[in-house]
Amino acid sequence: MSEMLMAPDWQASRWFNTQTPLNLAQLRGRVILLHAFQMLCSGCVSHAIPQAERVHREYAGDGVVVIGLHTVFEHHTAMMPVALEAFLHEYRITHPVGVDVAAAGDPIPATMRLYGMRGTPTLILIDRTGKLRLHEFGRMDDMKLGMRLGQLLAEEAEVVAGQGRRIERR
Amino acid sequence: MSEMLMAPDWQASRWFNTQTPLNLAQLRGRVILLHAFQMLCSGCVSHAIPQAERVHREYAGDGVVVIGLHTVFEHHTAMMPVALEAFLHEYRITHPVGVDVAAAGDPIPATMRLYGMRGTPTLILIDRTGKLRLHEFGRMDDMKLGMRLGQLLAEEAEVVAGQGRRIERR
Amino acid sequence: MSEMLMAPDWQASRWFNTQTPLNLAQLRGRVILLHAFQMLCSGCVSHAIPQAERVHREYAGDGVVVIGLHTVFEHHTAMMPVALEAFLHEYRITHPVGVDVAAAGDPIPATMRLYGMRGTPTLILIDRTGKLRLHEFGRMDDMKLGMRLGQLLAEEAEVVAGQGRRIERR
Amino acid sequence: MSEMLMAPDWQASRWFNTQTPLNLAQLRGRVILLHAFQMLCSGCVSHAIPQAERVHREYAGDGVVVIGLHTVFEHHTAMMPVALEAFLHEYRITHPVGVDVAAAGDPIPATMRLYGMRGTPTLILIDRTGKLRLHEFGRMDDMKLGMRLGQLLAEEAEVVAGQGRRIERR
Numbered sequence: 001m002s003e004m005l006m007a008p009d010w011q012a013s014r015w016f017n018t019q020t021p022l023n024l025a026q027l028r029g030r031v032i033l034l035h036a037f038q039m040l041c042s043g044c045v046s047h048a049i050p051q052a053e054r055v056h057r058e059y060a061g062d063g064v065v066v067i068g069l070h071t072v073f074e075h076h077t078a079m080m081p082v083a084l085e086a087f088l089h090e091y092r093i094t095h096p097v098g099v100d101v102a103a104a105g106d107p108i109p110a111t112m113r114l115y116g117m118r119g120t121p122t123l124i125l126i127d128r129t130g131k132l133r134l135h136e137f138g139r140m141d142d143m144k145l146g147m148r149l150g151q152l153l154a155e156e157a158e159v160v161a162g163q164g165r166r167i168e169r170r
Numbered sequence: 171m172s173e174m175l176m177a178p179d180w181q182a183s184r185w186f187n188t189q190t191p192l193n194l195a196q197l198r199g200r201v202i203l204l205h206a207f208q209m210l211c212s213g214c215v216s217h218a219i220p221q222a223e224r225v226h227r228e229y230a231g232d233g234v235v236v237i238g239l240h241t242v243f244e245h246h247t248a249m250m251p252v253a254l255e256a257f258l259h260e261y262r263i264t265h266p267v268g269v270d271v272a273a274a275g276d277p278i279p280a281t282m283r284l285y286g287m288r289g290t291p292t293l294i295l296i297d298r299t300g301k302l303r304l305h306e307f308g309r310m311d312d313m314k315l316g317m318r319l320g321q322l323l324a325e326e327a328e329v330v331a332g333q334g335r336r337i338e339r340r
Numbered sequence: 341m342s343e344m345l346m347a348p349d350w351q352a353s354r355w356f357n358t359q360t361p362l363n364l365a366q367l368r369g370r371v372i373l374l375h376a377f378q379m380l381c382s383g384c385v386s387h388a389i390p391q392a393e394r395v396h397r398e399y400a401g402d403g404v405v406v407i408g409l410h411t412v413f414e415h416h417t418a419m420m421p422v423a424l425e426a427f428l429h430e431y432r433i434t435h436p437v438g439v440d441v442a443a444a445g446d447p448i449p450a451t452m453r454l455y456g457m458r459g460t461p462t463l464i465l466i467d468r469t470g471k472l473r474l475h476e477f478g479r480m481d482d483m484k485l486g487m488r489l490g491q492l493l494a495e496e497a498e499v500v501a502g503q504g505r506r507i508e509r510r
Numbered sequence: 511m512s513e514m515l516m517a518p519d520w521q522a523s524r525w526f527n528t529q530t531p532l533n534l535a536q537l538r539g540r541v542i543l544l545h546a547f548q549m550l551c552s553g554c555v556s557h558a559i560p561q562a563e564r565v566h567r568e569y570a571g572d573g574v575v576v577i578g579l580h581t582v583f584e585h586h587t588a589m590m591p592v593a594l595e596a597f598l599h600e601y602r603i604t605h606p607v608g609v610d611v612a613a614a615g616d617p618i619p620a621t622m623r624l625y626g627m628r629g630t631p632t633l634i635l636i637d638r639t640g641k642l643r644l645h646e647f648g649r650m651d652d653m654k655l656g657m658r659l660g661q662l663l664a665e666e667a668e669v670v671a672g673q674g675r676r677i678e679r680r
Contacts (some may be wrong), residue, residue: 040253040260045215054483075256083210083253086245090210143394146483150490224653313564316653320660380593380600385555415596423550423593426585430550 007124007132010034010069010111012098014081016088022067022096024130031064031152032126036071036100036112039079039087041120047139048121049093055149056095063128063153068097071112071120127152177294177302180204180239180281182268184251186258192237192266194300201234201322202296206241206270206282209249209257211290217309218291219263225319226265233298233323238267241282241290297322347464347472350374350409350451352438354421356428362407362436364470371404371492372466376411376440376452379419379427381460387479388461389433395489396435403468403493408437411452411460467492517634517642520544520579520621522608524591526598532577532606534640541574541662542636546581546610546622549589549597551630557649558631559603565659566605573638573663578607581622581630637662 009024024032035052037044049068056066072079081099088097100109115124118137125134125148134148179194194202205222207214219238226236242249251269258267270279285294288307295304295318304318349364364372375392377384389408396406412419421439428437440449455464458477465474465488474488519534534542545562547554559578566576582589591609598607610619625634628647635644635658644658 040256042261058483059487075253075260078253078256083245083248086210086248090245091212141482143398143482143486146486146488147399147490147493148486150487150492151494152490153487154491154494228653229657311652313568313652313656316656316658317569317660317663318656320657320662321664322660323657324661324664380596382601415593415600418593418596423585423588426550426588430585431552 005132006130007032007126008114010067010098011101011114012069012111013101014099016085016097017094018096022065022098024126027065028130029063029128031128031149032124033064033066033149034069034124034126035066036069036115036117036120036122036124038070038072038074038120039084040075043139044121045091048123049091051140051142051145052123053093053095055145059149064149066095068093068095069100069111070097071100071109071117071122073108073112073119076107125149125152128155175302176300177202177296178284180237180268181271181284182239182281183271184269186255186267187264188266192235192268194296197235198300199233199298201298201319202294203234203236203319204239204294204296205236206239206285206287206290206292206294208240208242208244208290209254210245213309214291215261218293219261221310221312221315223263223265225315229319234319236265238263238265239270239281240267241270241279241287241292243278243282243289246277295319295322298325345472346470347372347466348454350407350438351441351454352409352451353441354439356425356437357434358436362405362438364466367405368470369403369468371468371489372464373404373406373489374409374464374466375406376409376455376457376460376462376464378410378412378414378460379424380415383479384461385431388463389431391480391482391485393433393435395485399489404489406435408433408435409440409451410437411440411449411457411462413448413452413459416447465489465492468495515642516640517542517636518624520577520608521611521624522579522621523611524609526595526607527604528606532575532608534636537575538640539573539638541638541659542634543574543576543659544579544634544636545576546579546625546627546630546632546634548580548582548584548630549594550585553649554631555601558633559601561650561652561655563603563605565655569659574659576605578603578605579610579621580607581610581619581627581632583618583622583629586617635659635662638665 007024012021015021033052033055035048037049052066052068055064060066070079070084084099100111103110103113106113115135121138123134123136123140124132127133133152177194182191185191203222203225205218207219222236222238225234230236240249240254254269270281273280273283276283285305291308293304293306293310294302297303303322347364352361355361373392373395375388377389379385392406392408395404400406410419410424424439440451443450443453446453455475461478463474463476463480464472467473473492517534522531525531543562543565545558547559562576562578565574570576580589580594594609610621613620613623616623625645631648633644633646633650634642637643643662
């Protein structure tokens with residue numbers, strides 16, 4: 001999937017850590033970090049999930065929205081929502097997490113299929129205008145992620161500057 | 171529990187990574203590392219379980235037997251044996267793991283209760299004569315664990331030396 | 341020192357890893373990461389120097405110029421240029437490093453004094469127009485550094501966009 | 511060099527962190543960890559030296575004597591005793607460190623030559639009777655080092671047990 005197409009919306013059958021379901025339209029104007037994971041995927045647990053949680057805790061105030069998506073495509077009976085809920089509690093995850101919608105007769109859930117994800121963890125960045133700007137499978141290091149987020153966040157300053165105003169961020 | 175009493179036997183309703191159930195009597199003469207964990211305990215997943223697996227892979231040939239015990243005392247529905255099985259597969263755990271026996275009307279399983287464990291992870295070392303030599307709750311660092319294992323392993327040399335023979339180990 | 345002033349030029353009595361001395365004027369248009377260190381400062385050796393080297397290796401092609409400055413303010417006899425040269429060789433440092441100019445009768449070298457640095461490591465970011473945008477003493481984590489670099493790098497796109505052209509970077 | 515020969519004595523032209531020079535004879539009955547390093551060897555600085563310091567701080571009370579030996583075989587002018595002294599101060603090294611004696615016309619110092627060391631870091635373990643029990647070049651992990659130290663420390667219990675007394679250690 002090209003990285004400059006409009007990002008398709010995700011589908012979630014259930015949400016944790018948010019009062020209301022989240023969708024792309026309501027987040028327009030923000031930079032979105034969407035990370036797809038499975039609670040029994042060791043690379044997700046050791047790296048991708050804590051990294052996403054950290055972005056949520058440190059950069060939510062700068063305009064980054066972090067969303068987890070539980071894309072179970074194997075060991076389905078071991079990763080039911082009741083297990084996910086215990087997992088999120090034990091790992092102290094505070095950012096919103098949706099459960100990717102199961103598709104009839106397909107082990108791969110709907111959003112995972114829609115985005116063409118290759119596995120977990122997958123990291124997706126969507127810019128302030130809703131365009132897909134990064135889609136990466138596997139571990140992403142902190143510096144590279146920071147670099148990409150910094151670039152996407154700066155795009156607001158650009159637009160705002162064109163309107164005669166500039167916002168500096170630390 | 172004093173650290174020089176005989177270790178009580180564990181009780182497991184099911185085993186993974188072993189053809190036959192394991193018990194203390196059949197392991198007499200070996201140094202036993204028994205680690206109690208829960209698959210959704212983050213300190214277990216990040217440290218205690220990989221540490222135990224490493225001891226198994228590197229020191230089984232020196233006479234250390236590593237046994238995991240899944241002592242579920244919370245989130246029971248999230249950590250059923252089917253979930254544990256997926257977990258062991260995903261985390262590539264190859265050492266034997268038993269499921270601590272549930273006790274009727276008690277959230278704490280039988281062996282956990284019997285040993286008076288305070289939580290997970292708990293690390294227990296049993297010497298070649300079946301005595302309990304270490305019982306520690308929480309994270310144990312590699313050097314300290316190596317030191318204790320080295321001391322317990324050396325006790326064989328001691329006995330054997332008394333019989334006029336000495337074994338050198340790497 | 342305010343973070344929006346023009347950055348003053350550094351002074352170096354000697355350079356390593358560059359054919360010609362470097363100065364601010366010739367780097368206008370690039371984002372500059374200037375890191376002040378001492379070869380016997382443990383926080384520099386374990387974190388700041390390898391972090392800077394990594395930015396050099398991975399982001400030089402994106403327009404970041406990394407410059408080390410050896411700001412010796414203690415143990416002067418132990419950190420002479422001959423020792424620094426051996427250090428740079430042993431630690432495989434490939435980015436340009438200047439030796440901050442000693443000031444007569446002052447243990448603190450000239451650039452360190454000029455910038456008002458509090459110690460080592462100190463990290464300084466200078467934007468494409470020569471303005472000082474970050475001045476931080478101590479350890480900076482990778483994600484935060486990436487974020488700041490990403491923002492500064494994006495400022496080129498902003499200017500160029502105003503000229504009717506846009507550059508996308510990976 | 512076989513690992514069961516008597517360890518030869520080291521030669522030091524100068525000592526740090528000890529009032530009096532140390533030699534093997536006076537340490538008989540203790541387990542000795544001798545680590546050879548260079549202050550500009552990155553593997554020494556990041557791993558071997560802090561590991562040795564940690565053994566010193568945590569296990570000196572159990573009968574382990576930790577000794578560093580500065581075996582400079584390259585960049586001699588960069589690693590003079592004045593530089594070593596600053597290094598030990600900056601890295602908060604508290605265990606005794608000797609400077610290996612320079613040999614006329616040989617870049618390799620005397621003890622390094624005598625022990626046939628291949629480079630730095632080198633780790634040597636000497637048992638309570640003065641025998642060389644381990645001689646390893648390169649990085650040694652904490653668990654393996656703990657294991658070897660535990661075995662050597664246990665040999666005291668063995669001897670003492672033969673005299674009708676037993677000492678338990680934590």
